[in-house]
Amino acid sequence: MLKILKYSFFDLMRSRWSYVYFAFYLLLGIVLLFLNHDLSKAVITLMNVIIVLVPLIGTIFGVMYYYNSKEFTELLLAQPLKRSSIFLGQYLGVSLSLSMSLILGLGIPFILYGLFKSSVIWDFSLLLITGTFLTFIFTALAFNIALSNENKIKGFGYAILLWLFLAIIYDGMFLMSLIIFEDYPLDKLSLAGTMLNPIDLSRTLILLKLDISALLGYTGAIFKKFFGTNLGLIISFFTLSLWVILPVTRIVFKSKKKDF
Amino acid sequence: MKKTFVFLLAMFMAYLNYAQNIEVCNTCPISTLKAAINLANDFDTITVRKGTYKEHDVLINKPLTIVGENYPVIDGELKGEIITITSDNVTVDGLFIINVGTSYTEDYAAIRVRKSKHFIIKNLVLEKLFFGIYIEKSNYGKVFHNKIIGDAVAEYNSGNGIQLWYSNHVDVEHNYVQDVRDGIYLEFADHCLIKNNVSSNNLRYGLHFMFSNDDIYEDNTFENNGAGVAVMFSKKIKMFNNIFRENWGTASYGMLLKEINDAEIIGNTFNENTIGINIEGSNRILYKNNDFINNGWAIKVRGACYTNSFLENNFLYNSFDIAYNSKVNDNVFDKNYWSSYTGYDLNKDGIGDVPYRPVKLFSYVVNRTPETIILLRSLFIDIIDFSEKVSPVFTPDNLLDHNPLTKRVTW
Amino acid sequence: MVNVQNLHKKFNKNVVLGGVDLTINEGGIFAILGPNGSGKTTLIKAILGMVIPNEGDITVLGENIKKSADYRHKIDYLPQIANFPNNLRVKELIKMIKDLRGKTNEDKRLIDLFGLDPFLNKKLGTLSGGTKQKVNIVLTFMFDSPLIILDEPTTGLDPISLLHLKELIAKEKVNGKTIIITSHIMSFVEEVADEIVFLLEGKIYFKGSISELKTKTDQPDFEHAIASILTNNHA
Numbered sequence: 086m087l088k089i090l091k092y093s094f095f096d097l098m099r100s101r102w103s104y105v106y107f108a109f110y111l112l113l114g115i116v117l118l119f120l121n122h123d124l125s126k127a128v129i130t131l132m133n134v135i136i137v138l139v140p141l142i143g144t145i146f147g148v149m150y151y152y153n154s155k156e157f158t159e160l161l162l163a164q165p166l167k168r169s170s171i172f173l174g175q176y177l178g179v180s181l182s183l184s185m186s187l188i189l190g191l192g193i194p195f196i197l198y199g200l201f202k203s204s205v206i207w208d209f210s211l212l213l214i215t216g217t218f219l220t221f222i223f224t225a226l227a228f229n230i231a232l233s234n235e236n237k238i239k240g241f242g243y244a245i246l247l248w249l250f251l252a253i254i255y256d257g258m259f260l261m262s263l264i265i266f267e268d269y270p271l272d273k274l275s276l277a278g279t280m281l282n283p284i285d286l287s288r289t290l291i292l293l294k295l296d297i298s299a300l301l302g303y304t305g306a307i308f309k310k311f312f313g314t315n316l317g318l319i320i321s322f323f324t325l326s327l328w329v330i331l332p333v334t335r336i337v338f339k340s341k342k343k344d345f
Numbered sequence: 346m347k348k349t350f351v352f353l354l355a356m357f358m359a360y361l362n363y364a365q366n367i368e369v370c371n372t373c374p375i376s377t378l379k380a381a382i383n384l385a386n387d388f389d390t391i392t393v394r395k396g397t398y399k400e401h402d403v404l405i406n407k408p409l410t411i412v413g414e415n416y417p418v419i420d421g422e423l424k425g426e427i428i429t430i431t432s433d434n435v436t437v438d439g440l441f442i443i444n445v446g447t448s449y450t451e452d453y454a455a456i457r458v459r460k461s462k463h464f465i466i467k468n469l470v471l472e473k474l475f476f477g478i479y480i481e482k483s484n485y486g487k488v489f490h491n492k493i494i495g496d497a498v499a500e501y502n503s504g505n506g507i508q509l510w511y512s513n514h515v516d517v518e519h520n521y522v523q524d525v526r527d528g529i530y531l532e533f534a535d536h537c538l539i540k541n542n543v544s545s546n547n548l549r550y551g552l553h554f555m556f557s558n559d560d561i562y563e564d565n566t567f568e569n570n571g572a573g574v575a576v577m578f579s580k581k582i583k584m585f586n587n588i589f590r591e592n593w594g595t596a597s598y599g600m601l602l603k604e605i606n607d608a609e610i611i612g613n614t615f616n617e618n619t620i621g622i623n624i625e626g627s628n629r630i631l632y633k634n635n636d637f638i639n640n641g642w643a644i645k646v647r648g649a650c651y652t653n654s655f656l657e658n659n660f661l662y663n664s665f666d667i668a669y670n671s672k673v674n675d676n677v678f679d680k681n682y683w684s685s686y687t688g689y690d691l692n693k694d695g696i697g698d699v700p701y702r703p704v705k706l707f708s709y710v711v712n713r714t715p716e717t718i719i720l721l722r723s724l725f726i727d728i729i730d731f732s733e734k735v736s737p738v739f740t741p742d743n744l745l746d747h748n749p750l751t752k753r754v755t756w
Numbered sequence: 757m758v759n760v761q762n763l764h765k766k767f768n769k770n771v772v773l774g775g776v777d778l779t780i781n782e783g784g785i786f787a788i789l790g791p792n793g794s795g796k797t798t799l800i801k802a803i804l805g806m807v808i809p810n811e812g813d814i815t816v817l818g819e820n821i822k823k824s825a826d827y828r829h830k831i832d833y834l835p836q837i838a839n840f841p842n843n844l845r846v847k848e849l850i851k852m853i854k855d856l857r858g859k860t861n862e863d864k865r866l867i868d869l870f871g872l873d874p875f876l877n878k879k880l881g882t883l884s885g886g887t888k889q890k891v892n893i894v895l896t897f898m899f900d901s902p903l904i905i906l907d908e909p910t911t912g913l914d915p916i917s918l919l920h921l922k923e924l925i926a927k928e929k930v931n932g933k934t935i936i937i938t939s940h941i942m943s944f945v946e947e948v949a950d951e952i953v954f955l956l957e958g959k960i961y962f963k964g965s966i967s968e969l970k971t972k973t974d975q976p977d978f979e980h981a982i983a984s985i986l987t988n989n990h991a
Contacts, residue, residue, distance in 0.1 A: 092852050096841040125639075125662050126684055137724050157841050160895075162806045163833035163905075164856050167825050256725035260710070263717050271716040279719055288722055296721055299641025299664035301593045302619040303715045344767070344807040 086170035086177075089161065093178025097150070103186055106142060110190025118198045124205045128212065131191065132291045135216045140223040140284055141248050143183060147227025148244040150179050152237045159345050172228070172340040176333065180224040184217045191216075208294050215287040218325045222283045223248070225332035232339045251284050259285075272307045280320075283328045290321045370394035378403050378411070378419065385409055393417045393440065401446070405430045405437075413439035416470060420444050423473075426453040436465040445474040447502055454479035454504070458486065466491065476504035477525065480534075482511045489518040495525035497548050505553075506544070509534040517542060527553040528570065535559050543568070550575045551592075554582065562587065573598040573618060576605055586612040589621070598623045599640065602630070610635060612756065620645050621663070624653070633657055634756045642668050642708070651675045657754045660684060660703070664721060667703040667744070670712060674741035678703065682750040690751045701749035704740040706733035757782040757903060757934045758803060763812035765798055765958075772798045774958040776812075782902075785925065785935045787945045790955035791986060796938045797836065799955065800905055803936075804833055816903065829857065834896040836907040842881030846872065846891055849880060853895050862898040869920055870894060886912040893917075897924055904928060904935045910944055922948065946978040954982075956989060 097103055113134065117127035154175065161171045191213065200206055227244055234240040259278045263271055279285045292300060293312060300312045311317040367389055369381045378400055381391045390410040394417060401421040405411070405428065418441045421427040425446040428437065435458075442455040454476035458464045464486035470493075471477045477493040480486065488507060497503030506522035508530040509515055516538045522528040528544030531537060532555045539562035544551035551567035554560070554576040563585035567574050573592035576582060582605065589599030599618035602608075605627040614636040615621035621640040622632075625648045632655045637643035643663040644655075653676040660666045661684045680696070688699035707726050711718050720726050733740060760778040764771075772795045780786050788796050801807040803814055805821050805828065813820060819827045840849055850863055867873060870890040875883060883891070889912045896904070906925075910918055925948055928935060939945050945952065946966060954962040954969075962969060962985070966978055975981040 088852070088855055092841070092844070092848075095848075096843045099843040123684070129662060132722065133724075133727070136722075154841060156835065159806065160833075160835055160840070161856075163804050163828060163831070163835065164853070165825050165828035166856065253725050253728070256720055256723040260717055260720055260725065263720075264710070264714050267714040267716075271714070275716040275719045285720075285723070289719065292719075292721055295662070296641065296664040298593060298617050298619050298639060299721065300718060302595060302597075302641050303718050308716075342808060344765075345801065 086167075086174045089166070089171055089174025090177045090181070093150075093154075093175045094182050097178060097182040098185070102146065103182055106183065107186040107190045110187055111193060114191045114194030118194050124198075124203055128205055128208050129295060131209075131212055132288075132295065135187075135212055135219070136284055136288055136291070137252055139187065139216050139219040140252060143180075143220045143223030144227045144230075144244045144248050145241075146183060147176075147179055147224040148231050148240050150175070151228055151231035152240065162345055168340045169337045172232075172336050173333070176224060176228050176336060180221045183220045183224065187216050187220065188213055211290065211294055215290055215325075218329065219283065219287055222325070222328045222332065225329060225336060228336050229332050229339065232336065232343060251282050255282050256285065272303075276307065276311060280324050283325065286321055286324055286328070290318070290325075293317055293321075365389045367391045368394065369398075371396040371398075382407070382409065388434075401425050401427050403428045405432060405435050407432050408434035410436040411438065411440070412436075413441070413468075416441040418443060421446060421455075423447070425451075426455075426457060428456040430456070430458045430461055430464060433462045434464070435461065437467070437469065438465070439468045441470045441472075443472045443474075445471075445476070447475045449502070452476050452479065452504060454508075457481060458483045462486070465489075470494075472496075474504065474525070476508060477506040477522070478508070479505075480507075480509045480512045480515055483515070484512060485514045486512075487516045487518070488520065489516065491520045493520065493522045493525065495523065495547075497525050500526055500548055503548060505530040506547070508532075509537060509557075513537065516540070523547065527551075528567070529553070531555065531557045531560065533557060538562070540564055542566075545569050547571060551589075552576075554579050558582070561585070566590065567592070567599075569593075570597075572596055573600060573620075575601040575603070576608075577601070577603040578605075580606050580608075582608040584608065584610045584613060588614045588616070589618060590614075590616045592618045594619060601625075602627045605630065609633075614638070615640055615643065623647065624650050626650065628652055630654075631656070634754065635659070637661065637663055637666075639663065641665065644668070646670070646676070653677070654679070656680055657750075657756070658682070659753050661753075665705060665708045665711075668708040668712065669704050669741060669744065670709075672739070672741050674744040676744075678744070678746040680748045680750055680754075681746050682753050683746065686749045686751075688749065695751055697749040697751055699749075700745040700747045702734050702737070702740070702745055704744055705730045706739055709739050757817065758936075759813075759815045760799075760803070761813045763799070763802060763814065764810045765795075765802065765807060766810055772958055773802070773809075776955075776958070776960055778953060778960060778963070780934060780936065782934055783929075783932050784950040785929055785937060785948050787949035787952045788936060788938045788955065789945065789952055789982065790961075794955040795958045796955055797907060800907055800936065800938065804828065804831065804905065830901050830903055832896045832899050832901045832904045834892055834904075834906040834909050836911070840880040840888070840891070842879060844880050845877055846880060846883070847876045849891065850895065850898075854898075857899055860898045860900070862900070863894060866894040866898055870917060886914060886917070889913055890917055893921060893924070897928075902933055904933055906935065906937045906939075908939055909937065910939060910941050942979045942982060954985060956985070961985065961989075 117130055230243045231240050279289050367381045367385055369375050375381050378398055387407050393413045395415040397418040397420055399420045399422055401424045419427055421444045423444045423446045427442055427445055445455045446453045455471045455474045457479040459481045461483045462485045466478055466488045467490045469491045472494050474495055478488055493506040503526040505527040506525040507517055511533045513535045518540045520542045522544045523546045526548050528547045528551045530553045534557045537560045542565045545568040547570045549571050551570035552574045556578050558580045561583040566588040568590040570592055592599055597619045599615040599621045601623045603625045606629055608630045611633045617639045619641045621637045621643040623645045628651045630653045635658045638661045640663045642665045643660050645668045647670050655678045657680050659682045683701050686697055686701045688697040690697050707730050758780040760776055763773050763776040765773040790796050798807055802809055816827045817830055821827055872890055951965055953960055969981045973981040973984045975984050
């Protein structure tokens with residue numbers, strides 16, 4: 086698996102798109118920091134970008150990589166390798182190279198800016214960790230979609246739909262259901278609703294850092310326990326890990342049964 | 346020159362004659378404060394040496410100066426009030442007063458000033474108290490450099506750190522109050538100055554104003570109090586350069602303004618409060634040069650608030666800048682800096698070319714269904730906020746800052 | 757060498773292989789033929805473990821292929837369409853396959869043979885189809901495995917390379933290897949194959965030598981023999 090990982094990773098690290106992705110974050114970081122001189126604002130803007138863009142890039146890149154390397158995968162399949170190693174290797178290759186672009190692209194300008202001397206370092210690290218989680222989750226989801234759809238166009242379609250759903254539509258439905266059922270105690274429901282969507286989950290993690298003052302304005306005891314203690318952080322990270330593990334398990338499972 | 350010398354000499358003689366110094370210590374002939382007060386003549390000074398004195402209900406009924414040396418301990422043994430002052434011109438300085446009795450019917454204090462003038466309470470340390478310093482119907486006094494450390498757990502059986510009741514022209518300065526019910530409490534107290542105090546970790550309010558007019562409070566720090574600071578039913582209050590920090594909770598405010606008219610709120614910093622300022626029924630208030638940083642809601646306006654002006658404030662990284670619960674707006678927002686302003690400034694005059702709309706639709710949604718707060722900063726919410734911004738339906742459409750600044754205001 | 761028993765494979769409701777029994781003995785060149793969609797590639801992929809049968813067993817060198825992936829150490833496979841990661845260089849790809857399968861020194865000789873030296877530092881994305889196929893051939897023949905499977909090996913090759921390929925195949929045959937080939941180029945098959953299997957609608961229609969096929973169909977040459985099978989069955 087490590088060998089596949091290595092080659093997928095280096096293949097991707099040299100691809101044009103990795104550079105574009107890396108350059109985008111580098112530019113974003115530089116513009117936010119050096120033109121604005123406002124670290125807190127930069128972190129908030131970055132959060133918005135990461136929550137929306139990272140899942141999108143992860144999904145599209147994952148699907149694209151899978152379809153583009155289909156023949157190569159077939160070549161690999163004829164080699165004495167386990168199927169799970171091939172797909173996990175490729176999956177990790179994609180996720181790691183995307184994460185690298187993200188971490189380096191944003192990290193370099195922040196280090197140049199003197200991040201280590203600033204108290205924002207924790208907020209920033211949290212952003213990067215969340216971004217990395219989102220990359221791993223959405224690449225895994227993309228691989229799942231691609232593995233289940235031979236048709237490239239269909240696969241892309243589903244991938245975009247998935248992103249659209251989790252990034253926007255889900256929240257819309259979530260909001261509607263909270264308003265419709267506002268006469269009932271909702272704090273459990275709202276926390277559960279958050280856990281079911283990795284984008285919301287990551288957003289919550291970041292809210293814990295940026296908007297704790299507002300979150301503590303709500304009365305619910307469960308809310309208070311969730312956001313007021315480390316419980317929220319622990320549960321969020323645990324659920325994010327589940328969001329990585331479950332799709333990856335399905336990749337292994339699905340790849341074993343698939344014909345090429 | 347000669348005349349001055351003669352005068353000073355005369356003064357010195359007078360002092361020798363009339364103002365005696367009485368010493369109290371555990372091994373002295375006079376070993377209790379009570380005995381010393383009994384013996385003392387008006388304008389005497391009582392020096393209390395280091396030691397522990399188990400006394401309560403000490404009544405100071407003549408103009409005396411009581412000075413503690415190296416903080417002698419006055420231990421009330423939880424039996425009731427410890428020192429009560431009923432005479433004018435009393436100074437109490439440098440005592441360590443502990444173990445005030447708790448009662449559900451009477452407000453026992455560590456030190457109470459009743460119907461007196463020109464008192465000075467300074468350099469006291471109060472611990473294990475019910476009420477700390479209680480100024481009752483007394484005017485023209487000073488309370489400064491005291492340290493009040495309570496251990497309050499519940500509101501019903503705890504008292505306030507410094508309480509002014511029907512007392513005017515009192516200066517409260519450089520005190521440090523923590524872990525009591527209300528740090529500093531003013532009721533019917535006019536023309537008072539509250540300055541340079543630190544009031545933190547109190548159960549209810551760091552500072553609590555009721556029916557008190559023409560007061561000034563400035564350069565104080567209010568931190569991590571149960572409900573922040575409450576200013577209610579008062580007129581012409583000046584609030585300058587205070588810091589309100591980390592007041593977190595459901596009903597917790599940096600500052601709660603209720604029925605306040607003609608106040609000036611200038612140069613204050615509101616940092617990381619659930620609600621920076623909660624305003625109800627308050628009119629003609631000037632908010633100027635305040636910093637609102639990282640609050641849940643910088644300003645929440647409830648009920649009728651008219652002709653208030655918000656000028657040249659900094660609104661930085663608040664989850665919500667302004668929340669309104671009505672569609673009517675009679676307040677002015679001008680030349681503030683809003684960190685979430687996204688407009689441009691083509692002519693580079695430091696003023697954004699597009700007006701800023703500080704009330705978001707989402708703040709209405711949260712007001713109605715509080716649980717939706719969990720969707721804060723979601724892309725969907727940004728989209729509906731944006732559409733509301735373009736064509737306001739729920740938010741007051743004249744609530745605009747026409748001159749949003751592009752750089753932080755400095756003063 | 758390869759033993760296929762009662763192999764069934766459906767894609768959705770489409771029956772591609774309907775009970776194939778096939779034994780391929782050690783040594784010699786074995787061609788799998790059939791019209792488009794007859795299941796040639798599926799059969800090969802089933803042997804390689806890339807297609808998972810609905811029913812039936814396959815053993816390669818006495819080992820049931822369901823058990824592990826290790827039997828593929830003994831197979832060299834030339835896939836039909838060679839499409840490699842675009843950002844890898846030729847050199848790196850060869851290194852990578854060696855890394856995956858084990859050491860060999862044959863690659864240098866093969867690179868010389870096909871004149872790939874100038875391309876070694878080029879990225880695979882920039883190569884022409886023919887050059888890619890040459891790389892593909894190098895990757896396949898650089899190992900010394902007892903079973904070689906070639907899926908449409910002649911695609912895109914220029915005449916000289918084709919000649920080299922035939923030489924390579926002949927040499928491996930002399931070395932006692934078993935070689936399985938699919939191809940549409942009948943002349944090529946006729947030239948190299950010792951034995952052929954003709955698949956028709958997922959079943960084995962004919963198995964034997966070319967001369968046997970000619971006799972069976974009563975046709976003078978190979979191409980006509982194949983053509984007559986197809987016309988007779990579709991008539």
